[in-house]
Amino acid sequence: SIYAKYSFSETYSLSPRFEYFDDTDHGIILSGYDPKGGPGIAIQALTITNSFKLGNGLEARAEYRRDLATNYGIFKDERKTDCLHQDSLTLALMLSL
Numbered sequence: 001s002i003y004a005k006y007s008f009s010e011t012y013s014l015s016p017r018f019e020y021f022d023d024t025d026h027g028i029i030l031s032g033y034d035p036k037g038g039p040g041i042a043i044q045a046l047t048i049t050n051s052f053k054l055g056n057g058l059e060a061r062a063e064y065r066r067d068l069a070t071n072y073g074i075f076k077d078e079r080k081t082d083c084l085h086q087d088s089l090t091l092a093l094m095l096s097l
Helices: none
Strands: 012-023 041-055 058-069 085-095
Touching: none
Parallel strands: none
Antiparallel strands: 012 041, 041 058, 058 085
16 A cells, blocks of 8 residues: 655645555455456555545545456446446545544
8 A cells, every 4th residue: 555645735635545455366355256266356446535624623525536456346337237447435524522
């Protein structure tokens, strides 16, 4: 994993993150994925998080993530068809007390 964070101001920061998981030798079987003697799998993930400090311990975050797999079977699209990638968007409010 590689993480970075850059604060553009006291209230806004951007954090990219890259992760890589390699199970091409079948050392770990991923949840929901059965290689059935086929090739193993490697997954890459890129995440970009925007953080906004709103004051009084309140923070808003918007996060986009894209997961990429080396072969089909681990991700499904809206039609339940196998695909090689998965995208997600998360919006969150956090309160520090």
